[in-house]
Each structure stands twice: as structure tokens, then as C-alpha cells.
Amino acid sequence: MTTIPDHTLAAVVRAFGEPIGIEEVPVPPTVEAGGLLVEVVACSLCGTDVHCWEGSLALDIRLPLILGHEMVGRIVAIGEGANVDSVGQDLRIGDRVIWTHSFCGRCEMCTRKRPAMCLKRTAYGHVSMQEWPYLMGGFARHSYVLPGSGRVRVPDAIPDALASMASCALRSVVNAVEQAGRVGPEHTVVVQGAGPLGILATGLFAQAGAGRVVTVGAPAARLQLATEFGADEVISLEDTPDPADRLARVREATDGLGADLVAEFSGHPAAFAEGVEMAGLGARYLVVGQLGSGTTPIAPGTITKKNLTVIGSFSGDVSHYHKALTVLERYADRLPFDRLISGQYPLEQVNDVISRMQAFQEIKPVLLPAATS
Structure with a gap:
């Protein structure tokens, strides 16, 4: 049985445009039905992360928060009924997954139109870390997958960095x-x-x-x-x-x-x-x-x-996460996806990576939170 830690490390934004600090953040002691706790093995940076840190997004962003919304995690704990992913694949401790923002599943957009436009959507990387379950961003060693988040198991052949990119940019x-x-x-x-x-x-x-x-x-x-x-x-x-x-x-x-x-x-x-x-x-x-x-x-x-x-066209639902992984597999010998990954860095270098993105020195950098010393 995997032991759930009391705290984990995360890169926390406490003021827009100010240096991001590495802090200890509490980990929920239990995982609710339908939820997952994962160890974040890779989190690629999106331009939206930079704009969010700058405070320039036209969204209600509540500080302090943990940035990051395109990540891949290795399952540490599985809540009741969460042992199958959104496309019917079995999930086990140690499997890698990518996951969507959390959708309510009951509003008009979820049931009749486009789930990605959910009227009660909870977006990773935009939620205050002071609110349970605290770990709502990818710039952290652990993250919590809400019951309303679709999730897809990552095929073994797909590297962590590309799987991470699939969860936002490619989807x-x-x-x-x-x-x-x-x-x-x-x-x-x-x-x-x-x-x-x-x-x-x-x-x-x-x-x-x-x-x-x-x-x-x-x-x-x-x-x-x-x-x-x-x-x-x-x-x-x-x-x-x-x-x-x-x-x-x-x-x-x-x-x-x-x-x-x-x-x-x-x-x-x-x-x-x-x-x-x-x-x-x-x-x-x-x-x-x-x-x-x-x-x-x-x-x-x-x-x-x-x-x-x-x-x-905005974001994507869980079907597009699954299709993005399929694209990575199917076109692996036709498109140089790995050339988009411009660098891989420990969590402690988050400020340097954001600066490099602002200067257009990076295309798609990746943080490796689980590798943090």
C-alpha cells in the first residue's frame, strides 16, 4: 500500500509578476470516491501559465495558487470507483494519466453541448491553493484529480514530456x-x-x-x-x-x-x-x-x-485528450514531436523557465516536479 505524504512541494504564486517560491503544501489525507492522487512526473508550460503569473488573463484568478494545467501524473492513490479511466481502460497504482479540468456533468453545456464549456468548470492552475484539495496545479510534486475530471491512461510508449504536452497544447x-x-x-x-x-x-x-x-x-x-x-x-x-x-x-x-x-x-x-x-x-x-x-x-x-x-475553438473534452495521445502514437514516425520540447528542468528553476518563455527562448519547456531533490 502506498503511503500518502502529509505535505508536498509546490511552486506557489503569491503575487502577480513576483518571483515564485517553492513551498510545502498539505496533501489531502484521503481520496474521495471518483478521485485520484498522483505524483506529477512532468508538467509542460503553456503561454497561459505565463499570462496567469503576469496577472494579464481576463479571468477571476485567486491567489495564492499553484500554476500548471498540462501535466502527466503517476497514480499514488485511487478513490472508490476510480479504477477505470474515461475510455474504459483499467487504472492501477503506478499508471500514468492525463486529466481534464473538472466538469459538473449536469449543466446544459455538459449534457447537451460541449463539456469543455461547463458552466461550473473548475480549472487546474487557476484555483487558490488555500481551498481543498489544495493541489490544483501541475507545478507541484503531487496533484489531485477531482471526480469531475476526465482521465486517460498514458500508453507506455509515450514519453512523459510528450504526454504532458498532449494534455493541453495538442488536445x-x-x-x-x-x-x-x-x-x-x-x-x-x-x-x-x-x-x-x-x-x-x-x-x-x-x-x-x-x-x-x-x-x-x-x-x-x-x-x-x-x-x-x-x-x-x-x-x-x-x-x-x-x-x-x-x-x-x-x-x-x-x-x-x-x-x-x-x-x-x-x-x-x-x-x-x-x-x-x-x-x-x-x-x-x-x-x-x-x-x-x-x-x-x-x-x-x-x-x-x-x-x-x-x-x-476552446480547450477540449476528454475525447480530445484521448485522441491527442493517439496522434502521438500514430504520427510518431512522421512528425518530430520531441523537437517541440525545448528543455526539461527541476521545479526549483520555475522562475528561470518563465523568464526564458517571456524572451521566446523556449518553445515548450517541461518541469519535472517528481525529480525535485
Whole structure:
């Protein structure tokens, strides 16, 4: 029988924008029915983690908190009735899992529409650590999986760092590509953004059979990686700073018609208006990266006159976590997923890692809380 520790180590945010301290945090002594206690073996960093630490998210964030929402954990304790994951696989002590935010399962969004839009959603990395069960973030040696959180066992062949990435970045892209609908050899897809989501989307659209994929972003190293994931052409924001010139490049690549699908993963509000211009007549515009409170001017008549379909895509439900793991297995020999992992660090280096992300020196860094000395 595994002994549950009284306390665990966690990186705790007590003031926005201030250095994060490593503290001892209480561990729930028992696990409720449907819940799990896990040892966090890897937690990759998301741009949202940085924005949350900065205090710039348009969300109700209550301090102090433990950041981190894309993690993989090894099961330490299993609550009653929690010995099977959300897709019917048996769970045992020592298995690795990824898990969703917690959904109520009873509201209209959960029962009739999209569980990821749950009206009573509890989000990991955004909940005060002063509230039970305390361990609601991945920047900690242990985490608590709530009964309302979907969970999926990680196949043995998938490394910890990639499994961690699957629990947010890749599941969001899988959901977005699914919502975008079919792409085929007759379609040109423009991907706005060369961060982890944009690069992953480049790869999935290429694997889906798009005739041409154009990725717009910076810096050069990320655009090179986008090429390795299947981009047929890249447009550098650094080399082509004028939006009019970028639009001309897209029109040149599409015989003047514009893209059949534009997928926004950049997070910059100004990218929305630019993406609308890049889209051709009757095109689809997929918006994924816009989670902040920024605004941008746009002529809404452009959407009407082009007969555009605008699709918003947010997060993902447990099916997308499972599909993300399947993508990692199925495309392991086609897409260089490991190239996205820019570094692996002990929990104590969390402040350095966040600084490196702010300076665009990391694509997808990973913290290894369980390896903390």
C-alpha cells in the first residue's frame, strides 16, 4: 500500500509578476470516491501559465495558487470507483494519466453541448491553493484529480514530456482541427502563429491532406520547425513586418484567391483582422489563440461580403485528450514531436523557465516536479 505524504512541494504564486517560491503544501489525507492522487512526473508550460503569473488573463484568478494545467501524473492513490479511466481502460497504482479540468456533468453545456464549456468548470492552475484539495496545479510534486475530471491512461510508449504536452497544447489543436472540418488537396490552409499550437496545427493539417500549408510567425527557428512539421511555405513576421506584404504573399500563394482555411493560433488581437483579409471567398476562419482581453478594429462587412464561416475553438473534452495521445502514437514516425520540447528542468528553476518563455527562448519547456531533490 502506498503511503500518502502529509505535505508536498509546490511552486506557489503569491503575487502577480513576483518571483515564485517553492513551498510545502498539505496533501489531502484521503481520496474521495471518483478521485485520484498522483505524483506529477512532468508538467509542460503553456503561454497561459505565463499570462496567469503576469496577472494579464481576463479571468477571476485567486491567489495564492499553484500554476500548471498540462501535466502527466503517476497514480499514488485511487478513490472508490476510480479504477477505470474515461475510455474504459483499467487504472492501477503506478499508471500514468492525463486529466481534464473538472466538469459538473449536469449543466446544459455538459449534457447537451460541449463539456469543455461547463458552466461550473473548475480549472487546474487557476484555483487558490488555500481551498481543498489544495493541489490544483501541475507545478507541484503531487496533484489531485477531482471526480469531475476526465482521465486517460498514458500508453507506455509515450514519453512523459510528450504526454504532458498532449494534455493541453495538442488536445486543443486536435479539437480545433476537428471543428475546422475537412481539408483536402484542393485546400490552402494558412496557420497564424508559430508557437507550439501553430506548429502542431501545421503538422495536423499537413497530415490531414491539405494541398498547401502556409505558416505565418516568428522567430526563424520556430518557422524552421514549422517546415519540419509540414509547412510548404513560411512567412516571417520579422522579415515581412507590414501586414499588407504578408497578405500579398498569401494571395501570391493562392493565385490571388486567398486561403480556403485560416487558422489563428497566435494570440495577438491584430491577427484576427489580418486573418479575415487572408481568407478567400467562402472560406473558413478558425480562431483558437484569442484568450486575452485585447481588442482590434475590423470591418465586419468583410465577413459578410466574403461569406466567411468563423469558428471559435476552446480547450477540449476528454475525447480530445484521448485522441491527442493517439496522434502521438500514430504520427510518431512522421512528425518530430520531441523537437517541440525545448528543455526539461527541476521545479526549483520555475522562475528561470518563465523568464526564458517571456524572451521566446523556449518553445515548450517541461518541469519535472517528481525529480525535485
